[in-house]
Amino acid sequence: MSAPGLVLLVFVGGIAVAVARALVVDEAKGQLRRRTAASVERTIDSMSLELQEEWAEEWRADLAKIESMPFTALRFAANLRRTARELTRERELATVAETALGARGRRAFGESSGPRRAIARLTAEAASHPATFVARIILAVRAMRRLALQYPRTVLYAAAVLSLGTAAQALVKIFTSDTRVAIVIPGVLILLAALVGRRGYRGP
Amino acid sequence: MTSETLRVLNTMLGDPTDEWYGLELSKQARLQPGTIYPMLDRLLRAGWLERHWEEIDPSLEGRPRRRLYRLTGHGARCARLAIDEQMASLQPERAPRWTPTPRGSAA
Numbered sequence: 001m002s003a004p005g006l007v008l009l010v011f012v013g014g015i016a017v018a019v020a021r022a023l024v025v026d027e028a029k030g031q032l033r034r035r036t037a038a039s040v041e042r043t044i045d046s047m048s049l050e051l052q053e054e055w056a057e058e059w060r061a062d063l064a065k066i067e068s069m070p071f072t073a074l075r076f077a078a079n080l081r082r083t084a085r086e087l088t089r090e091r092e093l094a095t096v097a098e099t100a101l102g103a104r105g106r107r108a109f110g111e112s113s114g115p116r117r118a119i120a121r122l123t124a125e126a127a128s129h130p131a132t133f134v135a136r137i138i139l140a141v142r143a144m145r146r147l148a149l150q151y152p153r154t155v156l157y158a159a160a161v162l163s164l165g166t167a168a169q170a171l172v173k174i175f176t177s178d179t180r181v182a183i184v185i186p187g188v189l190i191l192l193a194a195l196v197g198r199r200g201y202r203g204p
Numbered sequence: 205m206t207s208e209t210l211r212v213l214n215t216m217l218g219d220p221t222d223e224w225y226g227l228e229l230s231k232q233a234r235l236q237p238g239t240i241y242p243m244l245d246r247l248l249r250a251g252w253l254e255r256h257w258e259e260i261d262p263s264l265e266g267r268p269r270r271r272l273y274r275l276t277g278h279g280a281r282c283a284r285l286a287i288d289e290q291m292a293s294l295q296p297e298r299a300p301r302w303t304p305t306p307r308g309s310a311a
Binding site for chain 1: 227239242245
């Protein structure tokens with residue numbers, strides 16, 4: 001083959017390789033984009049309706065911002081799975097804490113629903129879906145264990161106040177058979193202990 | 205409070221009146237993409253942050269609207285306090301001053 005022919009062949013071959021590479025890269029990018037979008041949608045679907053309403057649009061908007069960067073988008077999608085689990089767990093924990101702590105829990109966790117609503121919801125669930133109710137009890141026990149591990153001082157403090165109240169009641173019962181006195185004196189003691197030992201909420 | 209939360213608060217305290225969207229905030233605070241939302245949720249529920257949807261026309265802008273976060277007055281005060289506390293806890297304890305023993309005074 002002559003020299004000009006060889007140059008032409010190399011030139012044409014180079015263009016063909018460049019075009020093929022661009023096609024393959026575009027195809028791979030498109031595949032990654034579709035997979036990422038599907039993964040984010042699966043994550044959103046796995047959450048409760050309340051959480052979906054709260055986060056889905058924001059996550060889709062954030063994904064749209066990074067979808068031209070496939071690897072960042074893939075990391076985003078993978079991290080969102082963990083995020084969804086964490087948000088679900090925290091909502092369950094907040095519900096349990098709210099039920100357990102009452103008004104203080106509402107202030108700390110910022111939820112509008114009260115313990116009565118939570119109990120009513122749990123009772124309704126127990127009647128309609130016994131399996132769900134059992135699962136929720138297991139979840140609640142786990143959440144309380146988590147709460148005790150996360151805030152050992154608060155749990156210890158609550159236990160101390162309750163013990164003090166019980167001891168005071170037992171002591172008062174030795175001296176009087178009057179039920180009102182047996183309730184009022186330990187009640188005042190518990191209130192005093194709670195006021196003296198109260199720690200301010202320090203934020204998340 | 206985790207170091208990630210402190211990084212986010214520190215970023216937002218750069219200009220407490222500024223508004224951020226989640227992805228931008230996580231990038232500025234050097235967090236992994238997609239990990240910031242539980243933290244934002246906790247800060248929102250504690251009243252440290254407030255949020256609202258961006259007021260744009262998505263068809264005109266060619267992108268979806270974003271949700272913007274901003275520190276509340278209470279949040280900014282608490283965040284400063286938390287960062288100051290953290291900085292104070294990182295200060296090395298002062299070592300006891302060494303004084304040379306006068307020669308011949310030992311035993």
